[in-house]
Amino acid sequence: MSTPTSTRPAPAATGELSTGAAIRLVAGREISTRVRTKAFLWTTALFVAAVVLGGLLLDLVGGNDDATKVGFTPEASAAATAFEATATGMGVTVETTDVADAAAGEQALRDGDVALVVTSVDPTFDVQVETAVGETMQPVLTAFAQQLALASAVTDLGGDPADVSEQIASAAPQVVALEPEPERDGGQIVGGFIAGILLFISLMTAGQLVAQGVVEEKSSRVVELLLASVRPAQLMAGKVLGIGVVGLLQVVLVVGAGAGTATALGLLDSSSLDLGSTAVWALIWFVVGFAMYALVLGALGALVSRQEDVGSVIGPVMTLMIVPYVLGISVLPWDPTNELATWLSFVPFCSPMLMPIRIALGAAETWEVLLALGLSLALIPVLVWLAGRIYSGAVLHSGGRMKVREALRRG
Amino acid sequence: MSELTIDSLSKAYGQVQALRDMSFEVRAGEIFGFVGSNGAGKSTTMRIVLGVLAADAGEVRWNGTPLDLHVRRRIGYMPEERGLYPRMRVGEQLVYLARLHGMSKSAAVEAMEHWTRVLGIEARRGDEVLKLSLGNQQRVQLAAALVHSPDILVLDEPFSGLDPVAVDVMSQVLRDQAAAGVPVMFSSHQLELVERLCDRVGIVRSGSMVAIGGIDELRSTPERRWVVEGPTPDGWLARVPAARLVSSEPVAGTGTVYRSVVEVTDAGLAEVDQELLGAAVAAGPVREFARVRPSLVELYRHVVASDDSSATTDRTPAEVTA
Incomplete structure (x- = not known):
């Protein structure tokens, strides 16, 4: 220690600090200290990696949906459109390309650019492959051969083959199912799962961070120093805001990574999942759900003074969170119109986890989503008031666990 | 201010x-x-x-x-x-x-x-x-x-x-x-x-x-006490009627030097202090003559410990204006 030379450095503080500035300062500290923690970096990286890898895995498993490339020599190219139509009719996607001649076709086969080359359709249907015809293409080739034979027979009989094939194509049985099985869309189910899991985990972790953050300030006693310069409500608002921004950042990264992977790999080309609205609603529900849970958990956290007591005081809320989550991901994907889940998706504290799943599954009408959102938003001012009172009444109390009623009385 | x-x-x-x-x-x-x-x-x-x-x-x-x-x-x-x-x-x-x-x-x-x-x-x-x-x-x-x-x-x-x-x-x-x-x-x-x-x-x-x-105000007591290190008080204190002996003990290792605390009984008489010193010096060499003031520690003990039963009674603070 050196001997103090001057007592006051240049400009003194003014003591002026608006509520907005106080909240921004507190939130800024939360953000800057939390995004640098190993816990944040690792969970974010793991989350993003899980979503991207999951997408890649899904792509590999469903990889046989990829278009089979079929080359046509100039002699056969007239039949390319008809071939593609036949394949599509049988549920097989093909992509037709022109090759200059048989030799070029051979080269393309050896290079793996195409899976098979059609060199002739009349008088014979000639196809070249590198080793063997793939499992999916075999019936397509057979059907097309039969079609060619039929067309040739129709021509011989003086009919118009195009006319006949059109009639054949439009012929379909009228099936009446007594108990129709609901149509399931893989993309929607996966989207629903991810939305449910993501919302649950991120709300739970962010909510716990708020409770732990409140107790951290109590157990380290720094709260007394802070409350000598900011009001309890400002401190709590800043903390909730800061942790919320960090949590939202994490959710945005994960949702972005998921949506980006799905789009890049074309995973959702055959799905009716509305990726854009599912992603945006997931973010909105995170914000709303976080606000509610953070207020409740922050207020509860203020009741205790030691980190080891946090678990017991927020435990009941955590347990209640599990109910809509489990219901959401175990029932809704298989039964999107489940009555209990549908009703609960309007109940505040449950909607942030159930609504995103219903939205991903395409099972929620817009008015339903807006109604659920309105109900949750209406409750937030009440929670702000209640949490503010409990927090103010309890945050400077040290020692054992404080009762909610006692905190409300003091607040 | x-x-x-x-x-x-x-x-x-x-x-x-x-x-x-x-x-x-x-x-x-x-x-x-x-x-x-x-x-x-x-x-x-x-x-x-x-x-x-x-x-x-x-x-x-x-x-x-x-x-x-x-x-x-x-x-x-x-x-x-x-x-x-x-x-x-x-x-x-x-x-x-x-x-x-x-x-x-x-x-x-x-x-x-x-x-x-x-x-x-x-x-x-x-x-x-x-x-x-x-x-x-x-x-x-x-x-x-x-x-x-x-x-x-x-x-x-x-x-x-x-x-x-x-x-x-x-x-x-x-x-x-x-x-x-x-x-x-x-x-x-x-x-x-x-x-x-x-x-x-x-x-x-x-x-x-x-x-x-202020520290000095708190330490100043109504009675005036002096510490005298020098000849035994038996020989000189009797010449100052306005003072009485509080305590006296020989300083270890000297044999003839005594450390005595005397109190001025009539605080209104300022000249008593000088009379005390003069009487002591006349009787032999004086090594120390100093005003006795209670330290803050003594004061604190006195104030805090004097009356622990007063926790429930209302007391007027002994206010001293600086």
Whole structure:
């Protein structure tokens, strides 16, 4: 220690600090200290990696949906459109390309650019492959051969083959199912799962961070120093805001990574999942759900003074969170119109986890989503008031666990 | 003249009356020592001043105006229970606290650099608080109280846990602050330190101020006593009728030198003091002649221990105006 030379450095503080500035300062500290923690970096990286890898895995498993490339020599190219139509009719996607001649076709086969080359359709249907015809293409080739034979027979009989094939194509049985099985869309189910899991985990972790953050300030006693310069409500608002921004950042990264992977790999080309609205609603529900849970958990956290007591005081809320989550991901994907889940998706504290799943599954009408959102938003001012009172009444109390009623009385 | 006034504060925790009619003031440029046994109400008073605790009755004023958050942001506070973010770096933490007191970013950084340098912790700016020794954490805590250039300093036991060098630096900082016109109020159990440092002292017991004033005023007692080290009083004290012997004992190893305490029985007679000295010198060599004043420790013991049963009775503080 050196001997103090001057007592006051240049400009003194003014003591002026608006509520907005106080909240921004507190939130800024939360953000800057939390995004640098190993816990944040690792969970974010793991989350993003899980979503991207999951997408890649899904792509590999469903990889046989990829278009089979079929080359046509100039002699056969007239039949390319008809071939593609036949394949599509049988549920097989093909992509037709022109090759200059048989030799070029051979080269393309050896290079793996195409899976098979059609060199002739009349008088014979000639196809070249590198080793063997793939499992999916075999019936397509057979059907097309039969079609060619039929067309040739129709021509011989003086009919118009195009006319006949059109009639054949439009012929379909009228099936009446007594108990129709609901149509399931893989993309929607996966989207629903991810939305449910993501919302649950991120709300739970962010909510716990708020409770732990409140107790951290109590157990380290720094709260007394802070409350000598900011009001309890400002401190709590800043903390909730800061942790919320960090949590939202994490959710945005994960949702972005998921949506980006799905789009890049074309995973959702055959799905009716509305990726854009599912992603945006997931973010909105995170914000709303976080606000509610953070207020409740922050207020509860203020009741205790030691980190080891946090678990017991927020435990009941955590347990209640599990109910809509489990219901959401175990029932809704298989039964999107489940009555209990549908009703609960309007109940505040449950909607942030159930609504995103219903939205991903395409099972929620817009008015339903807006109604659920309105109900949750209406409750937030009440929670702000209640949490503010409990927090103010309890945050400077040290020692054992404080009762909610006692905190409300003091607040 | 700026003045922090604590006016008739009362506070009860359930059945326990922590403060009863606590009143005193701390003036600009003054170091005020706040002493009393544990639980006497020192910390409670300070916490009420800072607004982290609400009083049941009474108020705190700064220049005659009740304290609001705006003024409280201009107080430098060191809570009894030390508190800093353990996992936040020293520099960032001080800048953050300075800004919470309304400082701009650049001024906060400048103030952080200044105080970490003055308190000898500039090398630890980049370290998390929990990695510092307790003594250094204490210095950071003081820096946190000073970083916003406060108008008022309220420090709860700032000297506890400090090594002697740190005590000197802390004392110097408090003197400098007072010299700059800041009212400094601190509590301590180290009474010699309080005696050395403070302009005025307040002794609290059971939530009320029982003695307050300048050190010298508190120490001056109505009766006048002198210590005389020299010839045995048997030979000379009889010549001074207005004095009586309190105690006398031979100084070990000398044989003929006695250390005697005599009291002037008629305090109104100023010349008695000179008569005493003259009589002693006439009887033999006098090695020491000094006025006996109780130390703050003795005073404190007397005031605090004299009447422990008075916890429930209302006493008027022995106010001494400075």
